[in-house]
Amino acid sequence: MPFFALVDCNNFYVSCERVFNPQLQHRPVAILSNNDGCVVSRSEESKKLGLPMGAPYFKYESFIRQNGIMVFSSNYTLYGDMSNRVMETLRPASDMMEIYSIDEAFLRWNDPLPPNLFDQVCALRRRVKQWTGIPVSIGLAPTKTLAKIAANIAKNQCHESVFDISKPTQQNKVLATFKVDDVWGVSDGLGKRLREMGVYSALDLKNSDPAFMRRHLTVVVERIVRELNGQSCIPMEGIGPRRNIMYSRSFGRPVYQLSELQQAIADYTSRAAQKMRRQGSLAQAIHVFIATSRHQDGANRYYAGLTVGLSSATDNSSNLLKQAQRMINDIFKPNRRYQKAGITLLNLTQNTQPAANLFADSAKPDQLMQVMDQINRQFGHDKIFLAAQGTTRPWQMRCKMRSPFYTTNWDKLVTVKA
């Protein structure tokens, strides 16, 4: 029987900021989403003060000031880099690792399990803290769903921050007090339906009939029931290339003009294409959307999206960009207060053509893209870009309170005074 761990970074974005700014220790801290929209990460102190997850910043600005909460814009460059450090520290510890999100990873051990696994995992937790500065909680269990629950207990109720839920005697006691809505894969709608069926706790769900759940709900719920019973049904996912790549952003201020939307879409398309080339894929279809604010009243609200298949798969920014521009022209309606736009590159396939040598005599058609990517890798993000992306970008999102790029820019290295 395999065995799983879920490693979860505690208040990840806040923890990243604290590594480079020790003054933030033991003080209430909060991190805002893109565009300084809402709260997406809170320190324990902020949680105790009653700052909710997802709180819109403009509504809580005075609350945040009154309570002395230190607030930052998201710095995804920093968080991404710190995430890599944590993951590379975890990687050697097990037989297989799945990076589940920027701040979570599943580890899996095959039979025969290493002796003293619990102690090894405790040591791993200390190592991550020492090498990266990031505190983590770890849940241990025979299935991924149980490991998620165990990590939750580890974070909230257990001072060592490592919890093993595989002992049958205490397992039911724990599951009985664990709300069904907090089980991995159960959210709003499903939780409500389960409660209507008399299923309130994780233990109730564990004791329900999987076939019945499949008949009356879905195969997803059946799997959860089996997982709660210790039968592993959710496999480790490979780290294969993405099947879709999306880039979408809210604007820093409302946008009315087609020309500005075109510029934004050109920018987003070029960034998505760059990401796609990095994983060596080609797009077969492209989806574009523009939207007004979700919170705008009915008559003024507008959402339009369009998906178009490409005649041949491509990773060339200018080809994709031409197509995206045509699509924007088709869905644009004047006199609307646009707040957001986005693009998704769909049905990605692997590019089997070998990467062209930059110094080869014969020029390949996509050489331009490779040269651009190379220059940006070597000399810094955005050193070279397509004219259509614009130079002023007045629609660009806000991030007024962002911390420095401590780990990815030589100029922002922390200096230590003796």
Place this chain on the structure above:
DNA sequence: TCTGGGGTCCTAGGACCC
């Protein structure tokens, strides 16, 4: 004035085929 962004998976329903 101001309420995030990026994914995957499942299902239902239509088109099409024999």
Place this chain on the structure above:
DNA sequence: TCTGGGGTCCTAGGACCC
């Protein structure tokens, strides 16, 4: 009275995750 039926493939949309 009777007006097949089952299979596959594709797509859009919804649910759910962090």
